[in-house]
Amino acid sequence: MTVIAATAPLIEADGLYKSFGDTAAVRGVSLTVRPGEAYGLVGADGAGKTTLMRLLVGALRMDAGHARIDGHDVVTDTERARSRLGYLAQRFSMYGDLTVAENVRFFGASRGVSGDELARRSAYLLQFVGLAGVEDRLAGVLSGGMKQKLGLACALLHQPHVVLLDEPTGGLDPLTRQDFWQLIIRLLADGVAVLVSTPYMDEAVRCTRLGFLHEGTVLREGAPRELTEPLDGRILELVAAPRRTVQAVVRADPDVEDVAAFGERYHVRVRAAAGPLERLPRALAAAGASFTALRTIAPALEDAFIALLAEGRSDRRHGIEL
Amino acid sequence: MFNPRLRAVIRKEFIQIVRDPRTLVLTFAMPVVQLFLLGYAATNDVRNIDLAVVDRDRTAQSRALVASYQAADYFRVRFDADSEAELRDLVDRGRARAGLIIPPGYGRRIVAGETAGVVFVIDGSDPTVASTALAAAQLTGQAEATELTVERLARRGAAAAAMAGPAIDVRTQVWYNPDLVSAYYMVPALIGLILQFLTIILTATAIVRERERGTIEQLIVTPIRPWELVVGKLTPYVVIAFIDMVEILVAGVLLFGVPINGSLPLLLVLAGLFLVTTLGIGLFISTISSTQQEATITAIFFNLPSIFLSGFFFPLAAMPPFLQLLSYAIPLRYFLIIVRGIVLKGVGAAALWPEIVALTVFAVVIMGAAALRFHKRLD
Ligand SMILES: Nc1ncnc2c1ncn2[C@@H]1O[C@H](COP(=O)(O)OP(=O)(O)OP(=O)(O)O)[C@@H](O)[C@H]1O
Ligand SMILES: [Mg+2]
Numbered sequence: 001m002t003v004i005a006a007t008a009p010l011i012e013a014d015g016l017y018k019s020f021g022d023t024a025a026v027r028g029v030s031l032t033v034r035p036g037e038a039y040g041l042v043g044a045d046g047a048g049k050t051t052l053m054r055l056l057v058g059a060l061r062m063d064a065g066h067a068r069i070d071g072h073d074v075v076t077d078t079e080r081a082r083s084r085l086g087y088l089a090q091r092f093s094m095y096g097d098l099t100v101a102e103n104v105r106f107f108g109a110s111r112g113v114s115g116d117e118l119a120r121r122s123a124y125l126l127q128f129v130g131l132a133g134v135e136d137r138l139a140g141v142l143s144g145g146m147k148q149k150l151g152l153a154c155a156l157l158h159q160p161h162v163v164l165l166d167e168p169t170g171g172l173d174p175l176t177r178q179d180f181w182q183l184i185i186r187l188l189a190d191g192v193a194v195l196v197s198t199p200y201m202d203e204a205v206r207c208t209r210l211g212f213l214h215e216g217t218v219l220r221e222g223a224p225r226e227l228t229e230p231l232d233g234r235i236l237e238l239v240a241a242p243r244r245t246v247q248a249v250v251r252a253d254p255d256v257e258d259v260a261a262f263g264e265r266y267h268v269r270v271r272a273a274a275g276p277l278e279r280l281p282r283a284l285a286a287a288g289a290s291f292t293a294l295r296t297i298a299p300a301l302e303d304a305f306i307a308l309l310a311e312g313r314s315d316r317r318h319g320i321e322l
Numbered sequence: 323m324f325n326p327r328l329r330a331v332i333r334k335e336f337i338q339i340v341r342d343p344r345t346l347v348l349t350f351a352m353p354v355v356q357l358f359l360l361g362y363a364a365t366n367d368v369r370n371i372d373l374a375v376v377d378r379d380r381t382a383q384s385r386a387l388v389a390s391y392q393a394a395d396y397f398r399v400r401f402d403a404d405s406e407a408e409l410r411d412l413v414d415r416g417r418a419r420a421g422l423i424i425p426p427g428y429g430r431r432i433v434a435g436e437t438a439g440v441v442f443v444i445d446g447s448d449p450t451v452a453s454t455a456l457a458a459a460q461l462t463g464q465a466e467a468t469e470l471t472v473e474r475l476a477r478r479g480a481a482a483a484a485m486a487g488p489a490i491d492v493r494t495q496v497w498y499n500p501d502l503v504s505a506y507y508m509v510p511a512l513i514g515l516i517l518q519f520l521t522i523i524l525t526a527t528a529i530v531r532e533r534e535r536g537t538i539e540q541l542i543v544t545p546i547r548p549w550e551l552v553v554g555k556l557t558p559y560v561v562i563a564f565i566d567m568v569e570i571l572v573a574g575v576l577l578f579g580v581p582i583n584g585s586l587p588l589l590l591v592l593a594g595l596f597l598v599t600t601l602g603i604g605l606f607i608s609t610i611s612s613t614q615q616e617a618t619i620t621a622i623f624f625n626l627p628s629i630f631l632s633g634f635f636f637p638l639a640a641m642p643p644f645l646q647l648l649s650y651a652i653p654l655r656y657f658l659i660i661v662r663g664i665v666l667k668g669v670g671a672a673a674l675w676p677e678i679v680a681l682t683v684f685a686v687v688i689m690g691a692a693a694l695r696f697h698k699r700l701d
Contacts, residue, residue, distance in 0.1 A: 054539075054700060057542070058542070058543075058699070059539060060701050061701060079545045087539075089539040095537055097337075097342070098338070102337060106333070107544065109326050110330050110544040154540070
């Protein structure tokens with residue numbers, strides 16, 4: 001792969017807006033991704049991740065704002081911008097009735113990669129994504145993970161400087177997800193700018209920078225560590241049962257801000273750890289709950305995201321009261 | 323060679339067509355099936371066929387039969403001929419398209435309750451008129467016969483009437499084109515109909531399929547230009563359309579003996595012009611449909627009226643003035659005149675220029691409008 005030397009931003013979005021009728025899907029999103037950076041878009045279903053990606057590749061027309069890919073405006077210089085990027089859509093969008101090789105050949109030729117160069121690139125990429133040996137299989141009968149890998153291979157044929165991946169690991173098994181991230185990391189090493197959306201927080205942690213997307217706006221942006229830092233020392237992990245009693249007792253504590261259940265474990269967000277660490281075991285025992293463990297843990301991205309959403313909600317409540 | 327992006331789209335489209343054997347079979351079987359159905363079973367609604375009557379019986383019964391033909395508005399009794407020779411002369415000169423010969427003794431046989439025979443002759447040179455006249459002559463005769471049978475039943479009882487057999491036996495004779503090959507008339511027209519049906523439905527669904535299956539999202543992001551996408555996707559269907567056209571012509575010649583009197587190259591060129599309009603319509607439909615089903619239904623809704631308004635079944639002259647006016651908006655109308663003119667009459671471009679001009683205007687307007695509406699975007 002070619003190594004990209006420049007450090008100018010490869011993806012620039014500035015105040016993007018997009019509505020569908022009454023639904024405002026993207027509401028004023030700005031972001032910048034530089035070479036070698038993986039920008040993770042994290043957000044719940046319907047947060048606007050796909051819409052944002054589609055705006056950036058020129059598949060949807062923005063209502064307001066500007067976006068540039070490798071310096072080319074996606075609205076006024078669409079085809080030039082597109083020639084610089086590779087895009088893996090959330091929905092499988094290769095041709096199911098074409099074989100793997102035929103798909104590669106079509107998308108290569110459509111991007112001006114043909115002949116010897118195509119043969120070399122396609123051999124390299126199919127090896128790279130682990131599809132060597134299934135070139136003659138119809139794309140429609142590949143497994144979910146193989147389909148995604150084919151999509152990635154096709155998106156990389158023309159050695160794009162910018163790669164947009166919309167939930168590339170959606171629905172894949174943990175092992176294949178791991179493979180996929182190895183591929184992304186190798187792209188970053190070559191200086192490619194990657195914009196990747198994911199609903200999985202454990203994946204998001206691997207990104208250079210993250211944007212929490214909620215109802216079409218980026219609530220907060222930063223390196224994973226920056227996002228969790230404000231919560232250092234404020235997340236307690238509690239193992240106790242039964243759920244109803246645990247939640248009632250924990251919420252009653254004056255220093256507790258929130259409690260979220262992860263299976264039989266609870267993440268308790270507190271203003272300060274000392275008080276609850278001392279009070280909660282006793283309170284739980286008094287209420288008749290079975291208490292197993294309580295300790296301070298390093299905050300996870302989930303905790304940061306939940307805290308952010310809660311902040312947003314209380315702000316809005318506040319606004320109504322005013 | 324030429325534009326690699328265009329070549330990539332054409333190649334991909336051909337592979338996809340070949341991988342869809344059901345559509346492929348339909349595409350090549352449909353013309354022949356249609357040819358059989360229409361060539362053998364075409365019925366046409368033609369009215370007021372000029373009829374000459376040779377009434378050599380001149381009884382109340384024979385006059386009743388003539389009146390019943392007059393009453394059915396398929397026929398207009400224009401001549402009262404004295405002899406079969408005079409009738410032949412009238413038909414020869416095209417003044418009458420059909421003749422009814424009532425032999426002497428017809429009235430007596432009816433009264434006696436026997437089967438009375440009459441002869442109905444039809445000028446077969448225009449099979450559309452002739453096939454209608456043939457059916458109408460027999461139907462009208464049957465209706466009159468049924469009426470007579472009912473009368474007999476009333477008078478003499480069921481058993482006797484049943485034994486006597488039908489009251490009137492209409493013997494039909496077709497002059498000039500005795501096999502009534504409406505195929506002569508239908509085969510060329512079928513070329514127009516098949517070209518239109520096939521290209522509109524196939525192009526509309528081929529483009530919408532990309533949207534329905536989600537492949538459009540990847541296609542949009544490639545630097546393939548919109549015109550390359552349109553031309554690339556339409557090219558295979560042009561090829562198919564021309565193969566179908568040749569197939570219909572060959573089947574028409576081999577199975578129905580249709581003579582091709584005019585210039586084949588001219589026909590191919592003008593068919594190409596017609597295809598620009600139908601492909602444009604298909605492309606337009608694809609821009610307003612989001613599923614293949616929607617596209618197919620829209621295409622059918624467009625195709626059906628154009629069959630009736632183009633003069634495919636009914637001669638334009640036989641339609642009410644309002645519909646005749648409407649027919650000018652149907653591109654198929656012009657192509658049918660062109661294809662029938664070239665194949666049947668052997669006329670050249672000089673005689674067809676109004677149709678050629680009209681089709682050119684349609685081609686430019688429709689393809690232009692469709693191309694303007696066609697965007698490489700999801701919204
Ligand atoms: N073509 C469309 N027409 C109408 N509404 C749309 C369209 N596309 C998206 N939306 C709406 O815009 C909002 C954002 O959708 P989007 O697909 O961008 O979310 P997402 O973050 O990608 O969600 P997911 O994680 O489920 O893929 C949703 O409310 C959705 O219903
Ligand atoms: Mg999405």
